[in-house]
Amino acid sequence: MATINDHYLKLKAGYLFPEIARRVSAFAAEHPDAPIIRLGIGDVTEPLPQACRSAMIRAVEDMGDRAHFKGYGPEQGYDWLRGAIATHDFQSRGCPIEASEIFISDGSKCDTGNLLDIFGNHNVIAVTDPVYPVYVDTNVMAGHTGEANEKGEYGGLVYLPITAENQFTAQIPSQKVDLIYLCFPNNPTGATATKAHLTAWVDYAKANGSIIFFDAAYEAFITDPSVPHSIYQIEGARDCAIEFRSFSKNAGFTGTRCAFTVVPKTLTAKAADGSDVELWKLWNRRQSTKFNGVSYIVQRGAEAVYSPEGQAQTKALVDFYMENAKIIREQLAAAGIQVYGGTNAPYVWVKTPNNLSSWDFFDKLLNVCNVVGTPGSGFGAAGEGYFRISAFNSRENVNEAMRRITESFKV
Amino acid sequence: MATINDHYLKLKAGYLFPEIARRVSAFAAEHPDAPIIRLGIGDVTEPLPQACRSAMIRAVEDMGDRAHFKGYGPEQGYDWLRGAIATHDFQSRGCPIEASEIFISDGSKCDTGNLLDIFGNHNVIAVTDPVYPVYVDTNVMAGHTGEANEKGEYGGLVYLPITAENQFTAQIPSQKVDLIYLCFPNNPTGATATKAHLTAWVDYAKANGSIIFFDAAYEAFITDPSVPHSIYQIEGARDCAIEFRSFSKNAGFTGTRCAFTVVPKTLTAKAADGSDVELWKLWNRRQSTKFNGVSYIVQRGAEAVYSPEGQAQTKALVDFYMENAKIIREQLAAAGIQVYGGTNAPYVWVKTPNNLSSWDFFDKLLNVCNVVGTPGSGFGAAGEGYFRISAFNSRENVNEAMRRITESFKV
Numbered sequence: 001m002a003t004i005n006d007h008y009l010k011l012k013a014g015y016l017f018p019e020i021a022r023r024v025s026a027f028a029a030e031h032p033d034a035p036i037i038r039l040g041i042g043d044v045t046e047p048l049p050q051a052c053r054s055a056m057i058r059a060v061e062d063m064g065d066r067a068h069f070k071g072y073g074p075e076q077g078y079d080w081l082r083g084a085i086a087t088h089d090f091q092s093r094g095c096p097i098e099a100s101e102i103f104i105s106d107g108s109k110c111d112t113g114n115l116l117d118i119f120g121n122h123n124v125i126a127v128t129d130p131v132y133p134v135y136v137d138t139n140v141m142a143g144h145t146g147e148a149n150e151k152g153e154y155g156g157l158v159y160l161p162i163t164a165e166n167q168f169t170a171q172i173p174s175q176k177v178d179l180i181y182l183c184f185p186n187n188p189t190g191a192t193a194t195k196a197h198l199t200a201w202v203d204y205a206k207a208n209g210s211i212i213f214f215d216a217a218y219e220a221f222i223t224d225p226s227v228p229h230s231i232y233q234i235e236g237a238r239d240c241a242i243e244f245r246s247f248s249k250n251a252g253f254t255g256t257r258c259a260f261t262v263v264p265k266t267l268t269a270k271a272a273d274g275s276d277v278e279l280w281k282l283w284n285r286r287q288s289t290k291f292n293g294v295s296y297i298v299q300r301g302a303e304a305v306y307s308p309e310g311q312a313q314t315k316a317l318v319d320f321y322m323e324n325a326k327i328i329r330e331q332l333a334a335a336g337i338q339v340y341g342g343t344n345a346p347y348v349w350v351k352t353p354n355n356l357s358s359w360d361f362f363d364k365l366l367n368v369c370n371v372v373g374t375p376g377s378g379f380g381a382a383g384e385g386y387f388r389i390s391a392f393n394s395r396e397n398v399n400e401a402m403r404r405i406t407e408s409f410k411v
Numbered sequence: 412m413a414t415i416n417d418h419y420l421k422l423k424a425g426y427l428f429p430e431i432a433r434r435v436s437a438f439a440a441e442h443p444d445a446p447i448i449r450l451g452i453g454d455v456t457e458p459l460p461q462a463c464r465s466a467m468i469r470a471v472e473d474m475g476d477r478a479h480f481k482g483y484g485p486e487q488g489y490d491w492l493r494g495a496i497a498t499h500d501f502q503s504r505g506c507p508i509e510a511s512e513i514f515i516s517d518g519s520k521c522d523t524g525n526l527l528d529i530f531g532n533h534n535v536i537a538v539t540d541p542v543y544p545v546y547v548d549t550n551v552m553a554g555h556t557g558e559a560n561e562k563g564e565y566g567g568l569v570y571l572p573i574t575a576e577n578q579f580t581a582q583i584p585s586q587k588v589d590l591i592y593l594c595f596p597n598n599p600t601g602a603t604a605t606k607a608h609l610t611a612w613v614d615y616a617k618a619n620g621s622i623i624f625f626d627a628a629y630e631a632f633i634t635d636p637s638v639p640h641s642i643y644q645i646e647g648a649r650d651c652a653i654e655f656r657s658f659s660k661n662a663g664f665t666g667t668r669c670a671f672t673v674v675p676k677t678l679t680a681k682a683a684d685g686s687d688v689e690l691w692k693l694w695n696r697r698q699s700t701k702f703n704g705v706s707y708i709v710q711r712g713a714e715a716v717y718s719p720e721g722q723a724q725t726k727a728l729v730d731f732y733m734e735n736a737k738i739i740r741e742q743l744a745a746a747g748i749q750v751y752g753g754t755n756a757p758y759v760w761v762k763t764p765n766n767l768s769s770w771d772f773f774d775k776l777l778n779v780c781n782v783v784g785t786p787g788s789g790f791g792a793a794g795e796g797y798f799r800i801s802a803f804n805s806r807e808n809v810n811e812a813m814r815r816i817t818e819s820f821k822v
Contacts, residue, residue, distance in 0.1 A: 001620035002589040002680040003531035004688050008696060018699060043482035048474040056708065060467045063459040063667065066805070070666035071454035106517055106703070113701035117552065120414035137700045141528065178413040209412035255481035256474065257706040269413040277415050285419060288429060289548045290524035292517070295668045297467065298706050394477075 007143040012152055016133050016378035017041050020362075027366055037401045039390045040372040042187065042347065044252040046320060046394075048301075049313035052251060055304035059297040070296040075288045077104025077260070081299050084306040085260060089245065095232035101264050101280065103287055104294050104302075108217050108244040108259040112181075113138035114290070115213065115242065115261070118282040119269065123178035126158040128170045130188055130379030130386070132215070135181045151381040161382040162189060164351070168340065169193075172200055176208050182231075183215035185222060188379045188388040189349040190341015192227045198234045205240035211269060211279075212241040217259075220250035220318050222344045238264040242279070249346065249392075251305045251314045258294055258302040321346045324398045325391035331402035332389075335409060346391040349376070353409050361387050369404040418554040423563055427544050427789035428452050431773075438777055448812045450801045451783040453598065453758065455663040457731060457805075459712075460724035463662060466715035470708040481707040486699045488515025488671070492710050495717040496671060500656065506643035512675050512691065514698055515705050515713075519628050519655040519670040523592075524549035525701070526624065526653065526672070529693040530680065534589035537569040539581045541599055541790030541797070543626070546592045562792040572793040573600060575762070579751065580608060583615050591616065593642075594626035596633060599790045599799040600760040601752015603638045609645045616651035622680060622690075623652040628670075631661035631729050633755045649675040653690070660757065660803075662716045662725045669705055669713040732757045735809045736802035742813035743800075746820060757802040760787070764820050772798050780815040 020040050028036060062068035076082070082099040090097035105111050116138055125144055127135050136154065139145055146155025153159060158177050162168045168191030170182060182201065184193035193201075205212050214231040222229055231237045243262040247253035263283045268276035294302075304310045325342040332339045338351035350373075352361040358375035365371050365387075376386030391398070431451050439447060473479035487493070493510040501508035516522050527549055536555055538546050547565065550556055557566025564570060569588050573579045579602035581593060593612065595604035604612075616623050625642040633640055642648045654673040658664035674694045679687035705713075715721045736753040743750050749762035761784075763772040769786035776782050776798075787797030802809070 002534055002622040004680045004682055004690070004693060005529050005531055006683045008529065008693050009682060009688070011696065041483065045477070045480065045482065047477055047480050048471075050475065053471050053475050056471045057468055060459075060464050060471070064461065064464050066456070066458055069456065069458050069663075071456065071663075072452065072665045106706075109703050110701055118416050118419060120416055123413055134700055141697070141700070211413040252480075252482075254483045254703075255707045257703065269415045271415055271420060272417045277420070279415070282415060282419050285422065286552070289545060289552070290521055292520050292665075292668065295517075295706055295709050296666045297708065 005141070005143075007141055010140050010145065010147055010154070011137060012148055016374070019378070020372065020374065023362070024366065024372055034370045036370045036372060037393065037397045038372045039393055039401055040374045042249070042390045042392055043254050044249065044392050046252060046317055048252050048256065049305070049310055049317065051304040051307050051310035051313055052301040056297050056301040059300035063297070073293040073296055073299070075291050075293045076284065077102070077293060078296070078299050081303045084303055088306045090230060090232060090262075093229060093233055095230050096238060097232055097262055097264065101262055103261045103263060103283065104299060105259050105261060105291070106257045106294050108215065108246040108248070108261070109134050111244055111259065111261045112213065112215065114286070115283070116142045116144070117286050117290075118279060119179065124158060124176065126160055126173060126177040126180045128162045128181070128183070128186070129159040129381060130162065130376060130383030131181065132183055132187050133379065153381055159380070159382070162186065162191060163382050164340065169197060172204050178210050179213065180205065180210055181213045181215065183217070185218040185345035186341070187218065187345070188347055188374065188376065188383065190343070190345035190347040192222065192224065192344045195226065195228050195234065198228055198231055202231070202234045202236045202240055206236055209270070210240065211267070213244070214241050215244045217244060217246045218249060218345050219245070220314070221322060221346050223322065224344055227344055232262070238266045240267070242267070247302050247305060250318055251302070251310075252317060253302070256298055256301060258298050321391045324393065324395065327398055327402060328389055328391060331406050335406035337409060342391065348389045348391065350387040350389055352385050352387050355385065358384055358387055365405065368408050369401070371401045371404060416552070416554075418552055421551050421556065421558050421565070422548060423559055427785070430789070431783065431785065434773070435777065435783055445781045447781045447783060448804065448808045449783045450804055450809075450812055451785045453660070453801045453803055454665050455660065455803050457663060457728055459663050459667065460716070460721055460728065462715040462718050462721035462724055463712040467708050467712040470711035474708070484704040484707055484710070486702050486704045487695065488513070488704060489707070489710050492714045495714055499717045501641060501643060501673075504640060504644055506641050507649060508643055508673055508675065512673055514672045514674060514694065515710060516670050516672060516702070517668045517705050518659070519626065519657040519672070520545050522655055522670065522672045523624065523626065525697070526694070527553045527555070528697050528701075529690060530590065535569060535587065537571055537584060537588040537591045539573045539592070539594070539597070540570040540792055541573065541787060541794030542592065543594055543598050544790065564792055570791070570793070573597065573602060574793050575751065583611055587619050587621075589621050590624065591621055592624045592626065594628070596629040596756035597752070598629060598756070599758055599785065599787065599794065601754070601756035601758040603633065603635065603755045606637065606639050606645065609639055609642055613642070613645045613647045613651055617647055620681070621651065622678070624655070625652050626655045628655060628657045629660060629756050630656070631725070632733060632757050634733065635755055638755055643673070649677045651678070653678065658713050658716060661729055662713070662721070663728060664713070667709055667712060669709050732802045735804065735806065738809055739800055739802060739813060742817055746817035748820060753802065759800045759802065761798040761800055763796050763798050766796065769795055769798055776816065779819050780812070782812045782815060
């Protein structure tokens with residue numbers, strides 16, 4: 001008899017975003033004329049940069065010409081893309097990262113989940129609370145947790161609250177943890193990590209033989225020049241951190257699909273016999289065996305992000321969304337609603353008015369304002385009473401959504 | 412201290428194709444002028460069909476237009492592609508498969524590996540020998556095997572030899588196995604499975620509560636009308652089989668990346684408490700959590716395979732490669748070399764002349780003829796003494812390679 005992976009049965013009813021989609025669909029079915037504005041899922045709305053589109057059209061044309069046709073590419077990505085990334089995203093900021101340490105993939109979501117393949121089953125795992133749900137769910141699936149309690153917290157995970165009470169800082173735990181997920185600029189709170197904060201984490205990880213999974217998917221949205229864009233700006237991080245990056249948010253690739261993960265060759269973890277094993281070799285083997293690389297066409301599109309035109313066009317996109325974030329922050333604050341984030345990240349983290357629960361505020365916002373956001377409690381127990389509003393939308397929709405919310409919730 | 416997944420350390424030195432690449436690179440470095448012809452890795456060489464390229468260019472243009480821009484798509488793939496597949500590849504052959512049972516992915520290699528996520532760790536697993544190495548390596552990584560012996564066979568796996576002695580048929584095992592990998596038309600041997608043979612497997616699986624992983628990546632190359640293209644042409648297969656399909660070989664998508672996996676909603680496996688759990692739900696949850704869908708642009712390219720032009724153009728591609736296969740078969744046979752396969756698959760499976768080992772023949776072919784093939788022993792112990800020659804190349808290269816081989820190895 002074939003048997004299933006029983007750990008899947010521990011997962012709570014649904015991944016957050018499908019549940020939101022379900023409620024919105026039900027509402028839309030009952031109110032087919034409601035002018036719904038979606039500021040929920042962090043999905044971009046503006047056209048792909050011209051430089052990326054032109055590069056992809058040239059790449060499609062390559063595929064029609066036997067001399068330039070591309071079959072299987074390197075599972076790790078093409079050298080021209082890995083090189084462009086190493087130069088522009090890391091070496092230009094003084095980070096000692098080589099092209100060969102960059103693994104191109106079809107998404108950071110995929111990578112953060114798949115990376116668990118190369119780690120053992122008995123690591124102590126820390127996540128922030130609130131947290132991007134994929135970090136938790138993939139650990140549940142891999143059997144690294146116990147059951148969930150009534151608040152949705154899984155046994156065996158170490159939760160590090162990031163709330164207004166601690167200025168949205170992931171405090172160093174008193175106990176030893178082996179794998180730590182940090183996402184800065186933070187999804188969902190929009191908080192950032194200072195250089196001192198990341199230095200403390202790197203020091204902790206090096207002292208304890210821990211590995212930091214650093215998700216920098218939103219680094220392009222940093223406006224404060226003192227905030228690090230990469231964990232490799234911290235000395236010693238090459239020995240204790242893996243970094244995730246994506247073209248989804250800076251260049252609008254959520255539907256085009258390209259991301260990358262940095263695994264320094266100096267990074268090791270322990271085998272059962274106590275020896276140190278290079279994680280680069282394991283991840284390289286994992287990707288060679290279970291992945292076949294990203295579409296040549298898409299990689300050419302990603303490469304164009306680093307052209308002068310691509311850089312100008314992605315900056316314009318980021319600036320556009322950050323202007324939306326500013327409008328959201330300012331309008332809500334003027335209406336007396338407490339807001340956080342939104343200055344170095346495309347998310348505004350809202351304290352729900354009148355102590356509404358996150359889902360009650362979700363339902364109210366949907367019913368009264370026809371605006372979709374994301375309930376903070378969907379990101380973890382410590383997100384209860386908060387609400388995430390995404391800056392990814394047209395200016396018109398952002399203005400209209402703010403008009404409706406401020407009229408309804410003026411306090 | 413972070414620890415690794417020690418099962419990775421059981422893996423043999425290298426995945427087959429990287430090892431071939433290493434030897435070819437070393438040879439090319441020593442002989443920079445050698446006119447190497449590559450018939451090793453099963454990679455296509457001819458341009459992508461015009462219909463697919465036109466569709467992808469239109470899709471890139473959609474991405475430049477706010478009204479048609481696509482962000483995150485469904486993790487399972489777009490309905491228009493799932494629907495086209497269900498209609499053309501399954502319902503047209505009488506297979507009762509619905510669009511919702513089709514999961515679009517970036518590769519069958521990825522899917523065959525990732526699918527293990529949803530199964531338990533104590534299933535008894537059967538593979539053919541020779542076998543596509545990914546099936547074995549992903550089970551080693553997942554901890555489903557013991558160590559390898561000197562022949563490269565892993566403890567705990569059930570190997571089903573497919574050799575000339577049994578007419579390249581995967582015999583039903585006498586013992587009970589839970590998960591069975593079958594690939595027909597077969598990579599590497601080029602053998603096919605008859606309807607009676609697949610019926611026997613379906614009956615076995617249903618009687619034993621086993622699940623068949625049916626890899627039909629090469630179904631487009633079937634020329635014999637009596638050979639099934641899908642396992643769902645066998646009655647009862649909906650209750651015991653998952654099927655893998657790809658656009659890599661029929662439409663030349665090895666560098667473009669699109670595939671799909673069929674998980675019928677009627678398929679179940681056992682939870683620890685003895686209850687039946689729908690595998691569709693688990694795979695849907697896995698994909699929603701650890702995958703973000705295939706690029707919109709690429710999915711539009713795949714959809715075009717099903718247009719009248721796309722159908723004609725992919726048929727022309729398949730016919731072209733199968734004419735290559737015919738030339739390889741006939742030339743080698745005329746030179747007195749024993750050949751198998753190559754009539755319903757783009758691979759010719761060669762008995763090495765003079766009882767050379769597979770790798771000795773590889774080295775000889777590379778050194779003497781400057782032709783790259785794939786050593787049969789790289790696919791498993793029972794592949795020793797065999798050699799795979801791929802029909803994926805230009806006519807000119809195939810003719811030239813055959814000229815060189817037949818001159819050198821005439822027996």
